Amino acid sequence: MTEMIDLCKKYCVDKQSGLIRNNKKPYYEHSLRVGDMVSKLTDDKDVVIAAYLHDILEHSNGTEKEITEIFNDRVSDLVKEMTNDKELIKLKGKLKYLTDKMNCMSEESFLIKLCDRYDNLMDSGSKPSYSIETTNLMKNIDRKLNKTQRKIINLINSVITN
Secondary structure, eight states: OHHHHHHHHHHHHHHHTTOBOTTSSBHHHHHHHHHHHHHTTOOOHHHHHHHHTTTTTTSSSOOHHHHHHHTOHHHHHHHHHHSOOHHHHHHHOHHHHHHHHHHHSOHHHHHHHHHHHHHHHHOTTOOHHHHHHHHHHHHTOOSOOOHHHHHHHHHHHHHHHO
């Protein structure tokens, strides 16, 4: 497993090299933190790899085909599930789109998305509007939650309220 994780970290850094987040730090640092967090919550190798790669399709020139060829179909499917559809966001509005997406996504992608949200909130470059959006998302989660998901939602809510 370590070899594949090292490969996905390298792929992530290579693909996101040169991209900068609002906090003026390299984009890949966020992706690596999300992957590291997910790796502490599950032993599912594909889910951990997808967590490291969760923003590749949105924030790099990485492709679905590449991810499938280097990793596998399941990893590619999870990353694709994490990727926002800009046209649907325009059509539904961002909050409605994200609420629907989070309520319907697989357990694996939902875990990654929660860790992604948490890390984004912890980011010093995060805009106040992101906290408001996340507050509204957390209020609108309408799905059965497992212990780990509840734990991350509690972390998210504690960041929002502090």
